[in-house]
Amino acid sequence: MAHQRKIIHIDMDAFFASVEQRDKSEFRGKPLIVGGKPNARGVVAACSYEARKFGIHSAMPCSQAYRLCPSAIFVPPRFNVYREVSEQIRAVFWRYASEVEPLSLDEAYLDVSYTQDFNGSATYIAKAIKNDILSETQLVASAGVSYNKFLAKIASDMDKPDGLYVIKPDQALAFIEGLSIGKFHGIGPATESKMNKLGIHTGADLRAWNEQDLVKYFGKSGHHFFHISHGIDERAVQSTRKRKSVGKETTFQQDIQSILALRDHANSLSEQVWETLQSQKLTAKTLTLKVKYANFTQVTRSITHDSALDLMTIKSLLPRLLNRTEAGGIAVRLIGVSVSGFDTKPAKKAKQQLALGLGNVF
Amino acid sequence: MQFTVSQESIVRPLQLVCSIVERRATLPILSTILLRTHGQQLTMTSTDMELEMIATLPVAVEQEGKATVSARKFLDICRALPANATISFQAQDNKALVRAGKSRFSLSTLPSEDFPDSEGAHYTDEISLPQSALKSLLDETSFAMASQDVRYYLNGLLLEREDNILRAVATDGHRLALGSLSTTNTVDKKNSIIVPRKAILELGRLLNDSSDNVTIAFSQQQIKVELPDLHFTSKLIDGQFPNYQRVLPLGGDKEVIAERDKLKEALSRAAILSNDKHRSVRINLDTNLFKATVINQEQESAEEELVVEYSGAALEIAFNNAYLLDLLNAIPDEKVKMIFSDDNSSVLITPQDDKLERQYVVMPMRL
Numbered sequence: 001m002a003h004q005r006k007i008i009h010i011d012m013d014a015f016f017a018s019v020e021q022r023d024k025s026e027f028r029g030k031p032l033i034v035g036g037k038p039n040a041r042g043v044v045a046a047c048s049y050e051a052r053k054f055g056i057h058s059a060m061p062c063s064q065a066y067r068l069c070p071s072a073i074f075v076p077p078r079f080n081v082y083r084e085v086s087e088q089i090r091a092v093f094w095r096y097a098s099e100v101e102p103l104s105l106d107e108a109y110l111d112v113s114y115t116q117d118f119n120g121s122a123t124y125i126a127k128a129i130k131n132d133i134l135s136e137t138q139l140v141a142s143a144g145v146s147y148n149k150f151l152a153k154i155a156s157d158m159d160k161p162d163g164l165y166v167i168k169p170d171q172a173l174a175f176i177e178g179l180s181i182g183k184f185h186g187i188g189p190a191t192e193s194k195m196n197k198l199g200i201h202t203g204a205d206l207r208a209w210n211e212q213d214l215v216k217y218f219g220k221s222g223h224h225f226f227h228i229s230h231g232i233d234e235r236a237v238q239s240t241r242k243r244k245s246v247g248k249e250t251t252f253q254q255d256i257q258s259i260l261a262l263r264d265h266a267n268s269l270s271e272q273v274w275e276t277l278q279s280q281k282l283t284a285k286t287l288t289l290k291v292k293y294a295n296f297t298q299v300t301r302s303i304t305h306d307s308a309l310d311l312m313t314i315k316s317l318l319p320r321l322l323n324r325t326e327a328g329g330i331a332v333r334l335i336g337v338s339v340s341g342f343d344t345k346p347a348k349k350a351k352q353q354l355a356l357g358l359g360n361v362f
Numbered sequence: 363m364q365f366t367v368s369q370e371s372i373v374r375p376l377q378l379v380c381s382i383v384e385r386r387a388t389l390p391i392l393s394t395i396l397l398r399t400h401g402q403q404l405t406m407t408s409t410d411m412e413l414e415m416i417a418t419l420p421v422a423v424e425q426e427g428k429a430t431v432s433a434r435k436f437l438d439i440c441r442a443l444p445a446n447a448t449i450s451f452q453a454q455d456n457k458a459l460v461r462a463g464k465s466r467f468s469l470s471t472l473p474s475e476d477f478p479d480s481e482g483a484h485y486t487d488e489i490s491l492p493q494s495a496l497k498s499l500l501d502e503t504s505f506a507m508a509s510q511d512v513r514y515y516l517n518g519l520l521l522e523r524e525d526n527i528l529r530a531v532a533t534d535g536h537r538l539a540l541g542s543l544s545t546t547n548t549v550d551k552k553n554s555i556i557v558p559r560k561a562i563l564e565l566g567r568l569l570n571d572s573s574d575n576v577t578i579a580f581s582q583q584q585i586k587v588e589l590p591d592l593h594f595t596s597k598l599i600d601g602q603f604p605n606y607q608r609v610l611p612l613g614g615d616k617e618v619i620a621e622r623d624k625l626k627e628a629l630s631r632a633a634i635l636s637n638d639k640h641r642s643v644r645i646n647l648d649t650n651l652f653k654a655t656v657i658n659q660e661q662e663s664a665e666e667e668l669v670v671e672y673s674g675a676a677l678e679i680a681f682n683n684a685y686l687l688d689l690l691n692a693i694p695d696e697k698v699k700m701i702f703s704d705d706n707s708s709v710l711i712t713p714q715d716d717k718l719e720r721q722y723v724v725m726p727m728r729l
Contacts, residue, residue, distance in 0.1 A: 118512060119508070119511045119512055119513065119534075119535055121512040123512075124512060352727060352728045353536055353640055353682060353725065353727050354536075354706065354725040354726055354727065354728060355535050355536060355725060356533060356535055356536060356537070356538060356609045356708065356723065356725050357608060357609055358513075358516075358533065358535055358604040358608075358609060
């Protein structure tokens with residue numbers, strides 16, 4: 001058998017809301033909603049477990065959340081704080097995993113196949129990660145452990161909050177059989193209802209289909225559905241899916257006509273981009289300017305420099321890119337600056353103690 | 363119960379008995395030892411529910427009976443008294459009175475009926491051998507035991523009986539140590555037990571290098587070790603030890619003979635600079651040359667060259683240096699034989715003249 005991978009999916013429990021409850025004792029034990037104002041058009045970005053009891057969930061319009069629980073506390077998100085915490089938890093991940101693939105601020109896949117701690121027991125590693133996160137951030141995470149990303153992600157959702165759920169290779173097929181189709185990652189409500197119409201309600205139903213038929217009904221995704229129904233998901237945890245570009249953009253409160261004002265905005269965006277580049281120790285060669293006009297049509301203009309860009313160069317190139325658009329003539333709604341074409345050095349392979357062939361431990 | 367005893371004669375056995383008492387016992391009774399007098403003897407018993415140790419010593423018994431006292435307090439008191447002191451111990455109601463000269467201590471006791479009884483066992487195999495032989499066998503192998511491994515059956519030492527051989531095997535999954543000795547009796551059927559790590563370490567402390575006999579006996583659930591004045595039992599690890607034969611490498615074609623002392627010294631010096639988690643050392647083999655290189659994260663380096671007997675192909679391979687040093691420490695012989703095959707396969711190390719009675723296997727590191 002090929003090498004058995006060990007994948008952990010970590011998902012912070014009610015992340016934004018938990019951070020707010022951690023930092024402000026008066027929010028603890030109360031229904032808390034992070035997101036827009038109750039009377040505005042925003043949506044719920046996160047809500048505390050107390051709020052979930054009222055049927056509130058993330059992505060729900062705030063007005064609806066307010067109707068469900070008028071006594072809920074509404075707070076605006078503090079992304080800077082969440083990002084800081086996110087850095088902290090990622091530092092924990094890197095302590096144990098050889099590959100870390102963040103999906104968002106509060107969620108990541110970890111490949112611990114080569115981790116030696118706890119003699120390679122992914123379950124114990126997951127426990128240690130949860131403990132480290134708790135002691136370093138006072139926040140609770142749920143972990144899913146399995147041999148591929150698909151199952152690890154489902155596992156992390158199994159006994160939230162503060163969950164640790166393991167799907168061992170020999171349990172996988174039985175587990176998938178009993179799983180309702182909507183729980184599959186990548187099967188949204190639309191696909192779910194389409195499947196239901198075809199009589200597919202559980203993993204077992206899905207597995208009964210052959211690959212060609214699934215592809216016929218669901219296109220390319222059919223291949224994926226076929227494989228996951230058999231517990232197969234070869235997608236690697238890719239921390240090397242390093243960012244291909246760094247960009248910042250801003251949508252104006254009111255459309256802007258003045259080319260000078262746009263240049264100022266572009267300059268300040270380029271400063272933010274530069275800061276990110278520096279903090280990530282990246283060097284880029286290509287500069288791209290994105291302009292969205294008031295009528296929502298969008299253009300990008302880019303230029304590739306023959307050596308690594310610095311802030312001075314970026315600022316000197318931006319007016320040239322801006323001149324290649326219709327900005328100044330047509331009002332502009334959004335402007336964005338990004339850089340790409342990073343210098344990629346081959347990653348250094350870590351030393352690794354090889355194991356005697358005593359048999360694998362999961 | 364009442365007895366008197368000299369400080370000198372009680373401290374040593376008391377220390378041994380107290381050594382297995384957990385510092386943070388789960389049940390109060392487990393932090394005590396049971397004292398019993400009968401005839402002109404005192405027996406002291408301690409247990410952690412896995413191990414049980416019973417020491418016997420002659421005392422002047424004034425009144426037979428039994429009592430439990432805090433192991434730590436009683437030991438500390440006895441130890442702190444002068445060597446020539448005569449200690450008098452008297453237990454009454456729920457107090458124990460310890461007196462010596464002008465010192466008086468009143469200790470609380472727990473009901474002695476609450477002290478866990480040891481389970482009887484049906485011992486099927488009994489071996490009598492010199493203490494020094496058993497001690498060597500443990501010293502040669504026990505360092506490779508795993509500790510707190512999720513593969514619980516590795517957190518101990520495999521003792522295997524086959525014909526007139528007693529074999530000990532330990533592995534932590536990265537390296538393996540095997541030792542054996544022959545016994546006077548023979549078993550009909552091959553069988554094996556796994557003795558927990560704590561019992562093995564404790565046993566290593568109890569045994570000395572004398573030729574005095576020690577008796578060990580096996581049952582399905584227990585191992586019993588009898589020393590003069592000391593009786594030691596341990597529960598066994600209930601599990602299946604991996605088939606170690608499978609990882610003993612065969613067919614390595616690169617055979618190196620090295621002087622053990624020189625090799626050990628060279629690797630110890632190189633180890634000074636290794637500071638990473640893996641303590642890696644790179645080994646380069648060439649005709650009659652063994653080169654060890656350590657490069658640390660600060661890019662400092664150590665290089666050691668050693669003349670060895672070697673006529674095979676050149677090889678570069680890396681190991682955890684600590685694993686190599688551990689096994690070299692366990693080999694007292696003058697020369698060692700190392701058989702390599704390639705940089706991804708384990709090395710087999712034995713004393714040069716050994717007929718495979720002692721074998722050490724270490725997996726390399728990938729650099």
